[in-house]
Amino acid sequence: xxxxxxxxxxxxxMGGEGPHGDVVVSxxxxxxxxxxxxxxxxxxxxxxxxxxxxxxxxxxxxxxxxEDADTWNLDALRSADRDLFVERHLASRDLAAGAxxxxxxxxxxxxxxxxxxxxxxxxxxxxxxxxxxxxxLERAVEMDRxxxxxxxxxxxxxxxxxxxCPSNVGTxxxxxxxxxxxxxxxxxxxxxxxxxxxxxxxxxxxxxxEGSAALGDFYQLSNQRTLGSPEEDVVSRLTKIAQRVLExxxxxxxxxxxxxxxxxxxxxxxxxxxxxxxxxRLLSVEQLMSCASDLRLGRWLGVLDVPxxxxxxxxxxxxRGHLGARCGKSLDGDEEAxxxxxxxxxxxxxxx
Amino acid sequence: xxxxxxxxxxxxxMGGEGPHGDVVVSxxxxxxxxxxxxxxxxxxxxxxxxxxxxxxxxxxxxxxxxEDADTWNLDALRSADRDLFVERHLASRDLAAGAxxxxxxxxxxxxxxxxxxxxxxxxxxxxxxxxxxxxxLERAVEMDRxxxxxxxxxxxxxxxxxxxCPSNVGTxxxxxxxxxxxxxxxxxxxxxxxxxxxxxxxxxxxxxxEGSAALGDFYQLSNQRTLGSPEEDVVSRLTKIAQRVLExxxxxxxxxxxxxxxxxxxxxxxxxxxxxxxxxRLLSVEQLMSCASDLRLGRWLGVLDVPxxxxxxxxxxxxRGHLGARCGKSLDGDEEAxxxxxxxxxxxxxxx
Numbered sequence: 290x291x292x293x294x295x296x297x298x299x300x301x302x303m304g305g306e307g308p309h310g311d312v313v314v315s316x317x318x319x320x321x322x323x324x325x326x327x328x329x330x331x332x333x334x335x336x337x338x339x340x341x342x343x344x345x346x347x348x349x350x351x352x353x354x355x356e357d358a359d360t361w362n363l364d365a366l367r368s369a370d371r372d373l374f375v376e377r378h379l380a381s382r383d384l385a386a387g388a389x390x391x392x393x394x395x396x397x398x399x400x401x402x403x404x405x406x407x408x409x410x411x412x413x414x415x416x417x418x419x420x421x422x423x424x425x426l427e428r429a430v431e432m433d434r435x436x437x438x439x440x441x442x443x444x445x446x447x448x449x450x451x452x453x454c455p456s457n458v459g460t461x462x463x464x465x466x467x468x469x470x471x472x473x474x475x476x477x478x479x480x481x482x483x484x485x486x487x488x489x490x491x492x493x494x495x496x497x498x499e500g501s502a503a504l505g506d507f508y509q510l511s512n513q514r515t516l517g518s519p520e521e522d523v524v525s526r527l528t529k530i531a532q533r534v535l536e537x538x539x540x541x542x543x544x545x546x547x548x549x550x551x552x553x554x555x556x557x558x559x560x561x562x563x564x565x566x567x568x569x570r571l572l573s574v575e576q577l578m579s580c581a582s583d584l585r586l587g588r589w590l591g592v593l594d595v596p597x598x599x600x601x602x603x604x605x606x607x608x609r610g611h612l613g614a615r616c617g618k619s620l621d622g623d624e625e626a627x628x629x630x631x632x633x634x635x636x637x638x639x640x641x
Numbered sequence: 642x643x644x645x646x647x648x649x650x651x652x653x654x655m656g657g658e659g660p661h662g663d664v665v666v667s668x669x670x671x672x673x674x675x676x677x678x679x680x681x682x683x684x685x686x687x688x689x690x691x692x693x694x695x696x697x698x699x700x701x702x703x704x705x706x707x708e709d710a711d712t713w714n715l716d717a718l719r720s721a722d723r724d725l726f727v728e729r730h731l732a733s734r735d736l737a738a739g740a741x742x743x744x745x746x747x748x749x750x751x752x753x754x755x756x757x758x759x760x761x762x763x764x765x766x767x768x769x770x771x772x773x774x775x776x777x778l779e780r781a782v783e784m785d786r787x788x789x790x791x792x793x794x795x796x797x798x799x800x801x802x803x804x805x806c807p808s809n810v811g812t813x814x815x816x817x818x819x820x821x822x823x824x825x826x827x828x829x830x831x832x833x834x835x836x837x838x839x840x841x842x843x844x845x846x847x848x849x850x851e852g853s854a855a856l857g858d859f860y861q862l863s864n865q866r867t868l869g870s871p872e873e874d875v876v877s878r879l880t881k882i883a884q885r886v887l888e889x890x891x892x893x894x895x896x897x898x899x900x901x902x903x904x905x906x907x908x909x910x911x912x913x914x915x916x917x918x919x920x921x922r923l924l925s926v927e928q929l930m931s932c933a934s935d936l937r938l939g940r941w942l943g944v945l946d947v948p949x950x951x952x953x954x955x956x957x958x959x960x961r962g963h964l965g966a967r968c969g970k971s972l973d974g975d976e977e978a979x980x981x982x983x984x985x986x987x988x989x990x991x992x993x
Contacts, residue, residue, distance in 0.1 A: 550975060553922060554923065556922050557922035560921060560922050561916075561917055561920060561921050563920055564913075564917055565913055565916055565917075567916055567920075568919075569912060569913050570905060570909035570912050571906065623902060630909070
């Protein structure tokens with residue numbers, strides 16, 4: 290598999306078939322693990338990092354979900370190409386921006402993957418479509434068990450798994466849900482939801498997770514604590530809170546659908562976004578995401594009939610790294626915006 | 642002819658076939674005249690106004706250009722319907738907003754018309770497509786001569802024609818050119834042009850003339866003085882200055898066409914406006930005019946192929962009074978914006 294092929298591949302989670310797929314894009318789980326007796330990546334020298342990279346990639350062979358996986362050494366790639374992995378939610382921005390031997394092992398449909406030498410030696414990851422973090426947890430735990438048989442993890446009897454950052458010590462678990470809240474944003478209620486969710490010990494982040502801004506009304510809800518609660522409890526708590534946020538969003542959507550004047554304004558917005566995507570000659574990623582968000586809401590309202598997976602494709606495949614991989618070069622400024630507008634037009638004219 | 646038919650009629654000046662029709666929409670001339678021995682309209686009582694209205698309409702019969710003309714008594718129309726005449730540039734806003742017997746005699750293709758009981762008893766008007774105020778002056782003078790044989794004008798041997806407002810005394814002439822300056826606006830140079838033109842004794846006004854704002858980068862240039870210069874000189878001076886402004890606009894367009902990055906941005910803007918017109922569900926008149934302006938520029942750049950007369954139709958027939966006349970009711974708020982968006986969509990899908 291080369292970068293160009295990767296940039297065109299539909300990951301399983303992009304299909305929109307999961308539970309509440311019209312509101313919840315995806316559910317993901319990651320488990321942070323480190324190797325016993327090896328310095329944490331930020332303390333390791335090149336030799337130690339390279340050795341850790343090799344040990345982990347070798348251990349991945351035959352792990353459930355990683356049969357026929359692809360191994361990517363990000364150190365060998367250009368910065369623009371590393372973006373591709375961030376955009377697909379396979380790599381964190383830190384991993385892409387880091388130095389030395391580091392990378393990814395990625396299963397065929399991207400449900401299973403392992404990040405190597407990010408903050409920790411090992412970050413087991415699983416992602417699925419819709420609201421189903423329990424499924425992702427099961428997949429991650431299967432991978433974790435298989436890897437634990439092949440690697441020696443750093444564990445403390447009292448604390449649990451040891452990690453580079455104390456905030457991950459214990460279970461090393463972060464579970465998150467990427468949720469689309471356009472009606473709450475339109476109703477001016479999204480801040481209220483933020484505060485309520487934060488009060489329940491969850492973090493609310495943007496499209497790219499930690500430190501990223503909300504793009505196109507997509508938000509990521511995730512647990513904060515990794516110490517003192519079993520994995521299943523953390524995941525079931527996240528699921529419940531996400532369900533509550535989902536209900537609030539559905540209520541807001543129904544209010545909007547049933548108020549003719551507001552509905553008309555939203556329909557206008559949806560169709561204008563549709564017009565922008567079909568006609569613009571320059572398109573920023575922010576505007577693409579914002580328009581894709583309007584189209585998702587329009588689809589839910591029954592105003593526009595664009596397949597859900599095509600909307601997720603728009604939001605992922607229209608990002609800079611994906612565009613660059615398809616063109617075979619890195620893009621900047623107007624060139625990027627022009628390439629994006631052109632690709633979006635061809636993508637939408639194929640869908641309608 | 643009823644209002645509905647009028648609202649659908651293409652006036653001769655809307656065709657865009659006149660000289661420099663891609664930049665200059667129209668050239669118009671009006672001559673202000675008053676009846677001797679009758680109080681000016683603002684001083685006249687109902688009886689005197691009604692008598693003046695009757696005398697002038699009767700005198701119009703058989704005047705060149707007014708054969709088979711329609712006579713409209715605006716006092717008998719609803720406010721929303723009077724807007725129709727303002728939007729077609731037949732009536733001033735003052736005439737529409739006034740009281741008592743007042744109105745219009747309008748020739749078949751709207752090249753020739755007479756406003757009655759606006760500020761003055763008689764305002765002879767002629768309008769033509771493109772940059773050709775001399776043609777409009779000739780038509781107006783023909784009408785004036787014919788009327789002068791049938792009505793007794795208030796004239797002073799030294800001053801010339803007497804009018805209600807001293808600013809019109811003398812020739813009673815106002816000549817104006819409606820010009821489209823999108824490239825000068827984009828280049829941030831339109832203010833400079835304003836100042837230069839004002840320094841040459843011309844006024845720069847908006848789409849609807851005196852006291853109106855610029856809509857969609859359309860500006861009206863007109864003479865200020867009516868005393869001391871023969872009509873032909875005033876008109877030839879206006880023509881020369883309009884030609885100079887036209888040159889500045891053409892230079893700005895050529896600079897824009899030949900600078901790839903700027904051109905790309907303008908193309909993006911043109912296509913986005915196109916997308917908005919094709920897809921919006923709510924459309925204000927300001928946005929319609931702004932998009933129509935972009936499309937006119939796009940047509941000049943060879944980016945979009947929309948017939949010029951269709952663009953002028955959009956800008957005129959999409960206004961509130963025209964929409965209301967077609968629906969047979971007055972519109973407000975969302976209803977107006979929705980009706981406009983719907984009409985624009987049907988209009989453009991018919992044209993492409």
